[in-house]
Amino acid sequence: MSRLLTTALLLGQTFAYDTVLGFNSRPTVETRTIDEIYSAALKEGGTVTVWHGGDEKDQQDSLKSAFEKRFPGMTLNITVDLSKYLDSELDQQLYHNNVFVDSIVLQTLQDFPRWQQEGALLNYAPVGFDKVYPAFKDSISASWYGYSVFFWSLSWNTAKLPHVSNISSYSDFLKPEFKNQIVITYPNDDDAVLFAFYQIMQQLGTKWFDDLLKQNPRWVRGTATPFTILSGANYSQSATFTSFSGFNPGNNIKISFPTDANFVSWPQTAAILKDAPHPESAKLFHNFLLSSEFQKTLPLSARQDINSSSSPYHDIMHTPHTNPTAFARFMSDRVTVERVRFFFENRLGTAQGLSPLIDDI
Ligand SMILES: *[C@@H]1O[C@H](CO)[C@@H](O)[C@H](O)[C@H]1NC(C)=O
Ligand SMILES: *[C@@H]1O[C@H](CO)[C@@H](O)[C@H](O)[C@H]1NC(C)=O
Ligand SMILES: *[C@@H]1O[C@H](CO)[C@@H](O)[C@H](O)[C@H]1NC(C)=O
Numbered sequence: 146m147s148r149l150l151t152t153a154l155l156l157g158q159t160f161a162y163d164t165v166l167g168f169n170s171r172p173t174v175e176t177r178t179i180d181e182i183y184s185a186a187l188k189e190g191g192t193v194t195v196w197h198g199g200d201e202k203d204q205q206d207s208l209k210s211a212f213e214k215r216f217p218g219m220t221l222n223i224t225v226d227l228s229k230y231l232d233s234e235l236d237q238q239l240y241h242n243n244v245f246v247d248s249i250v251l252q253t254l255q256d257f258p259r260w261q262q263e264g265a266l267l268n269y270a271p272v273g274f275d276k277v278y279p280a281f282k283d284s285i286s287a288s289w290y291g292y293s294v295f296f297w298s299l300s301w302n303t304a305k306l307p308h309v310s311n312i313s314s315y316s317d318f319l320k321p322e323f324k325n326q327i328v329i330t331y332p333n334d335d336d337a338v339l340f341a342f343y344q345i346m347q348q349l350g351t352k353w354f355d356d357l358l359k360q361n362p363r364w365v366r367g368t369a370t371p372f373t374i375l376s377g378a379n380y381s382q383s384a385t386f387t388s389f390s391g392f393n394p395g396n397n398i399k400i401s402f403p404t405d406a407n408f409v410s411w412p413q414t415a416a417i418l419k420d421a422p423h424p425e426s427a428k429l430f431h432n433f434l435l436s437s438e439f440q441k442t443l444p445l446s447a448r449q450d451i452n453s454s455s456s457p458y459h460d461i462m463h464t465p466h467t468n469p470t471a472f473a474r475f476m477s478d479r480v481t482v483e484r485v486r487f488f489f490e491n492r493l494g495t496a497q498g499l500s501p502l503i504d505d506i
């Protein structure tokens with residue numbers, strides 16, 4: 146009798162311990178068709194609430210319309226805000242047992258393994274999960290995975306810089322023709338920008354930064370802001386290396402990739418909350434994210450079986466001068482992140498100006 150009781154207690158402890166370390170977290174693997182998931186999502190109410198990291202409110206409007214067009218009757222209730230703020234807001238929901246977000250998609254890659262260990266995420270493999278690059282996912286639990294590779298290129302406005310035929314390096318920005326022409330995001334306001342500067346200066350040293358400051362760059366908040374400014378005829382600045390403009394920006398905008406240091410790229414990472422109030426709708430959204438039909442529309446897919454139709458290098462793993470797995474390591478090393486951030490904050494001061502999420506530039 147007492148022996149039985151001990152066994153029961155031990156078993157109980159084993160289960161609790163599994164939860165603490167994220168052991169025993171084999172996923173449910175989706176086997177339904179997309180239409181079966183779609184009808185389950187509609188029955189649930191037809192709304193999925195998603196928090197997506199970013200720095201402009203309308204940055205995911207195209208994702209919202211693609212999803213809603215593909216699944217009439219569904220609403221993608223998506224909020225874009227800075228990943229560095231959304232993660233702690235989600236922590237509050239988890240702590241208060243009041244999860245109202247179904248799905249979270251962030252740049253703060255260090256959060257996902259922690260949330261997995263805490264048992265906060267749904268262990269669920271959407272169709273296509275097996276095709277995601279192993280380095281971009283938790284292969285065992287299927288609780289989180291990259292869905293799209295984000296990156297910044299070198300971009301410039303040829304109408305404002307008629308004598309510049311190409312930019313092929315970060316050192317090129319130090320040439321006399323770029324004096325007063327550069328617009329860049331504060332590295333101390335965004336860890337992905339911080340990592341961009343870190344990688345450049347690992348190669349080119351502090352001297353490159355000192356020389357960059359002599360070019361009198363315009364410092365801004367948000368990573369879409371430099372592109373807006375360099376594109377606008379009424380702003381004088383014309384070049385950046387902290388904005389995304391796709392592979393074919395058009396409209397007098399040219400892009401290239403640096404050859405003297407790595408540029409930053411990373412898998413923007415998605416997870417469904419274990420206590421998501423609309424689990425079927427969240428599953429529909431994640432199956433859509435990883436579907437080949439949607440992945441083919443992305444500049445750079447997170448799936449190894451899908452080539453980019455616009456990248457000259459076909460896929461991120463064959464793209465020179467970037468390592469898309471390096472950012473997750475940097476983000477997990479908060480001691481280095483803080484040391485590097487305050488190196489820049491000491492030189493530049495705190496980020497000035499309103500965040501573009503609050504008001505336009
Ligand atoms: C939409 O998302 C917001 C922000 O997460 C949330 O406050 C709101 O309740 C959601 N709306 C619906 C209809 O679920
Ligand atoms: C611009 O420079 C990049 C990097 O060296 C190179 O890959 C690209 O072909 C160049 N483009 C042109 C138009 O010369
Ligand atoms: C430049 O033009 C844009 C678009 O018309 C406008 O939103 C912005 O306020 C203008 N900026 C300046 C500095 O005039």
Ligand SMILES: *[C@@H]1O[C@H](CO)[C@@H](O)[C@H](O)[C@H]1NC(C)=O
Nearest residue numbers: 449450451452453458459460
């Ligand atoms: C992607 O493109 C490369 C280079 O053209 C080719 O070798 C490879 O087979 C393609 N992969 C897929 C999945 O289409």
